[in-house]
Amino acid sequence: MGSYNPAMQKARFADIDSDVHGLISKRTAVLDGMSVTQVTFDKGARWSNDLKKYAGTELCELPHVAVVTGGALGVRMADGSEEVFSAGDVMLLPPGHDAWTVGDEACTFVEFSRGNDYYES
Template identity: 40%
Template sequence: MQKTTTVEKAEVKNFASPEEVRDFPKGKLELVQVGGAMVGKATLEPGWKWSESVKPIAKTDSCQAAHFQYQISGVMHVKMDDGTEFDCKAGDVSMLPPGHDAWVVGNEPVVIVDFQGMADYARSH
């Protein structure tokens, strides 16, 4: 028998009033919790690169967070540990498994809403 999840009460949250903000070099992460899920909005400035801005915090060789995200603005280049490379741009929905580096391309900030991988992102371990 399949178990279904029932929403007990409606919730509305806004990134204008996040429950937590994590700042890191050339970026910030704003977090809200809705329906038991942590949703993050990352703003990454031109010049941001995971391996330079977040790696010293994460203390891993590559980003080990899985991301399911919607990109609002900018262009982000992603390089997977297996060598696969691609760009994500405004309007894209992407699923990134653990094991990647990424960086902002150009002069426009990258803004991403992530529905999966931000609970521990840019948090010291």
């Protein structure tokens, strides 16, 4: 196997400006080409209400791999299947989904991707 030796890198989400769309905010750090994004869905947030207009699609067509760090997130896939992810859960969301906060508190998660897998305004 080839050698891969990136330099040690560090970023602090608190030092990164938030990208806010309605009730959804994101802070993205890029380390050696890997995007690590802290996402907050405030109470009442829903992808189809807050980000759909930026995506230009009916459902989110980006894949996500993330760890939920607080609150709960409901997800409905294009086929109608649903799941709720809570703090401590690791989630893989393929393209074709909607997502919203569940309950009375914000949902936070940290997402990992290679490159720019997010919508920009």
